[in-house]
Amino acid sequence: MPPIKRTKFKLNTDELLQMFYWLKLIRSFDERLSLLVRQGKVRSGVYTGIGQEAIIVGTCFGLRKEDYICPLHRDLGALLMKGVEPRVMMAQMFGKATGLSKGRDSALHSGVPELGIFGNTSMLGANLPVAAGIALTFKMEQKDNVVLAYFGEGASNTGDFHEAMNFAGVQKLPVVFICENNLYAYSVPIEKAMAIEDVAVRAEGYGFDGVAINGNDVLAVYQAMKGARRRARAGDGPTLIECKTYRWHGHSEHDKAFYRTPEELAMWKSRDPLVTFTAYLTHMSVLTPENEQEIDARIRNVLDDAVRFAEDSPDPAPEDAVTDLYA
Numbered sequence: 099m100p101p102i103k104r105t106k107f108k109l110n111t112d113e114l115l116q117m118f119y120w121l122k123l124i125r126s127f128d129e130r131l132s133l134l135v136r137q138g139k140v141r142s143g144v145y146t147g148i149g150q151e152a153i154i155v156g157t158c159f160g161l162r163k164e165d166y167i168c169p170l171h172r173d174l175g176a177l178l179m180k181g182v183e184p185r186v187m188m189a190q191m192f193g194k195a196t197g198l199s200k201g202r203d204s205a206l207h208s209g210v211p212e213l214g215i216f217g218n219t220s221m222l223g224a225n226l227p228v229a230a231g232i233a234l235t236f237k238m239e240q241k242d243n244v245v246l247a248y249f250g251e252g253a254s255n256t257g258d259f260h261e262a263m264n265f266a267g268v269q270k271l272p273v274v275f276i277c278e279n280n281l282y283a284y285s286v287p288i289e290k291a292m293a294i295e296d297v298a299v300r301a302e303g304y305g306f307d308g309v310a311i312n313g314n315d316v317l318a319v320y321q322a323m324k325g326a327r328r329r330a331r332a333g334d335g336p337t338l339i340e341c342k343t344y345r346w347h348g349h350s351e352h353d354k355a356f357y358r359t360p361e362e363l364a365m366w367k368s369r370d371p372l373v374t375f376t377a378y379l380t381h382m383s384v385l386t387p388e389n390e391q392e393i394d395a396r397i398r399n400v401l402d403d404a405v406r407f408a409e410d411s412p413d414p415a416p417e418d419a420v421t422d423l424y425a
């Protein structure tokens with residue numbers, strides 16, 4: 099492979115290819131799940147992030163194990179990047195005994211403390227004060243870890259969002275607030291829920307910086323995240339990164355999304371984060387037909403293995419229903 103000239107943001111060839119792998123794995127995982135839903139094999143609710151993957155890859159790339167993520171219902175890919183094995187994630191979606199929560203809940207609420215993953219809450223925005231709380235712990239323990247707090251633009255209209263931002267601003271906490279602005283909160287378009295265009299401007303009211311970026315450009319997300327992470331680790335407080343994006347599927351797999359037009363969807367599909375990154379990497383001679391084929395084969399194997407594992411795994415045993423209880 100010829101040496102690449104200059105990559106953006108000092109990423110080397112291996113790192114760029116790793117980013118490409120994650121982007122494609124997360125896309126493929128969601129697409130496979132969507133198919134499996136139609137085959138009646140998935141017990142969990144499925145809220146795909148298809149079209150939004152650049153946000154997850156750009157923000158999670160290069161995180162430490164000790165850093166914490168507080169993901170949103172659409173952020174299954176963040177769990178994978180933080181270290182959950184794809185086969186365990188798939189078993190979770192199938193509600194099997196080998197899944198993260200051993201079949202006790204839908205996919206969305208499982209935390210893995212040893213991997214730095216907070217289990218998502220059902221109440222929109224309720225993960226954000228928790229994220230600030232985890233960041234406060236890091237600050238009190240004088241550890242330079244960061245917390246990534248994900249939310250949709252819909253959640254940014256809840257009280258919890260504002261309380262978390264205020265507390266994080268006052269305390270200068272090492273938290274990065276990541277808004278996945280996909281323009282709809284279920285069927286509600288953003289203009290019917292907010293009187294402003296950019297969620298990012300809300301940060302100013304709480305004393306820290308907010309920036310609105312192209313959430314479909316993985317390198318732009320990575321760059322914004324890198325600066326925010328550096329400031330958080332240095333004790334300079336939070337940042338709000340608003341990533342403009344679009345979800346290709348409905349709110350969940352049962353939602354046909356009749357509230358938006360085919361033209362709008364087509365326009366956003368033309369900004370596919372995977373296609374644009376593929377074009378960039380090809381142009382930079384990082385991606386070749388050979389290594390792309392190798393990555394595709396690797397992803398196929400990972401997913402086939404994950405589905406096989408989930409299908410072959412046992413259901414939770416009834417007598418285990420009362421084990422692992424907190425109280």
Ligand SMILES: Cc1ncc(C[n+]2csc(CCOP(=O)(O)OP(=O)(O)O)c2C)c(N)n1
Pocket residue numbers: 170172220221222249250251252253254256278280282283284349
């Ligand atoms: C406080 C609260 N209100 C309503 C709901 C029901 N609900 C679940 S997801 C969702 C839409 C969320 O939109 P957004 O925050 O923009 O995230 P997105 O799903 O678009 O990624 C709604 C209304 C909820 N879970 N919690």
